[in-house]
Amino acid sequence: MNVKVNGKDQAFDKEALFVKEVLTICEVSQPDMVSVQLNGEFLQKEDYDGTSIKDGDEIDFLYFMGGGILY
Amino acid sequence: MDLTEEQLERYSRHIILQDVSVEGQEKIMNGKVLIIGTGGLGAPAALYLAAAGVGTLGLVDGDVVDLSNLQRQVIHFTPDVGKPKVFSAQEKIAQINPDVKVITHNKRVFADNIADIIKDYDFVLDGTDNFAAKFLINDACVLEKKPFSHGGILRFDGQTMTYVPGEACYRCVFNSPPPKGAVPTCSQAGVLGAIAGMLGTMQAAEVLKYLVGKGDLLTNRLLIFNALRMDFRTVKVKKNPDCPVCGNNPTITTLVDEEQPVCDLKR
Numbered sequence: 307m308n309v310k311v312n313g314k315d316q317a318f319d320k321e322a323l324f325v326k327e328v329l330t331i332c333e334v335s336q337p338d339m340v341s342v343q344l345n346g347e348f349l350q351k352e353d354y355d356g357t358s359i360k361d362g363d364e365i366d367f368l369y370f371m372g373g374g375i376l377y
Numbered sequence: 378m379d380l381t382e383e384q385l386e387r388y389s390r391h392i393i394l395q396d397v398s399v400e401g402q403e404k405i406m407n408g409k410v411l412i413i414g415t416g417g418l419g420a421p422a423a424l425y426l427a428a429a430g431v432g433t434l435g436l437v438d439g440d441v442v443d444l445s446n447l448q449r450q451v452i453h454f455t456p457d458v459g460k461p462k463v464f465s466a467q468e469k470i471a472q473i474n475p476d477v478k479v480i481t482h483n484k485r486v487f488a489d490n491i492a493d494i495i496k497d498y499d500f501v502l503d504g505t506d507n508f509a510a511k512f513l514i515n516d517a518c519v520l521e522k523k524p525f526s527h528g529g530i531l532r533f534d535g536q537t538m539t540y541v542p543g544e545a546c547y548r549c550v551f552n553s554p555p556p557k558g559a560v561p562t563c564s565q566a567g568v569l570g571a572i573a574g575m576l577g578t579m580q581a582a583e584v585l586k587y588l589v590g591k592g593d594l595l596t597n598r599l600l601i602f603n604a605l606r607m608d609f610r611t612v613k614v615k616k617n618p619d620c621p622v623c624g625n626n627p628t629i630t631t632l633v634d635e636e637q638p639v640c641d642l643k644r
């Protein structure tokens with residue numbers, strides 16, 4: 307399937323993946339440091355396991371950014 | 378307000394812009410803007426807003442200038458080390474543009490003082506360096522119906538969005554501060570100085586657009602850039618009905634201080 311990840315087209319071998327799996331494949335090493343938006347809707351962290359993505363979906367990982375000093 | 382000959386000359390490059398003109402410059406000169414944090418983001422923002430002739434600039438910061446700040450906090454100079462940041466910034470603003478009235482708040486924002494500090498301003502610019510302050514500023518601005526600019530930087534990345542009442546807020550995108558354990562350690566953090574300038578001046582541009590009332594503000598959009606790839610993108614975001622502060626059933630109705638992780642690396 308083809309999914310738009312952070313605005314760029316990306317091909318995946320599988321036909322469906324859970325959000326949690328996409329985070330791993332896309333090497334988001336600290337899932338707690340991102341907010342996930344799927345097709346324009348923000349997901350709760352609890353839903354990363356149970357929400358699957360399919361061909362044509364758009365997913366964004368938006369990183370928390372503080373001031374670059376403490377964080 | 379009638380501009381003096383000197384002001385017509387000082388602001389001539391604004392005035393010849395069709396979208397600003399004398400009318401827009403007068404709006405800038407009647408504007409009251411609060412900059413929270415006179416560090417990496419607040420320093421460049423304050424320089425440009427002062428140069429632009431913003432009538433009143435409020436500066437909030439409880440820190441003193443540290444040698445390690447000078448790599449990016451361009452309103453502070455080497456002889457200022459040890460001086461409260463708000464006074465260091467005030468001195469530079471007076472030199473750049475004596476028309477600007479500066480109000481200094483030599484303190485940090487907390488849940489019990491922020492509403493009182495922001496109430497007299499037209500627009501708030503978040504130039505803080507920690508999540509506790511960022512979430513507090515968001516909540517205070519949502520509850521007090523105050524427009525503000527969010528800015529965040531990390532390493533080679535920056536992000537910004539503009540809030541105006543009724544549109545998506547910071548919590549619509551980032552529900553709550555990241556858990557302390559997830560936050561990169563001090564040695565993983567750091568920031569390229571010029572990134573702070575890139576982001577702070579974008580925030581200043583949003584302030585000026587807001588005051589002049591022209592253009593499209595960065596509302597319902599999060600602008601993200603990475604300077605290593607020099608890649609910019611804006612992500613559409615929308616008001617989240619489940620947002621804890623601006624959603625349909627808000628759980629945050631009064632201000633509280635988020636716990637602030639401690640870092641022992643010298644700031």
Ligand SMILES: [Zn+2]
Pocket residue numbers: 545546547548549550616617620621622623624
């Ligand atoms: Zn919100």
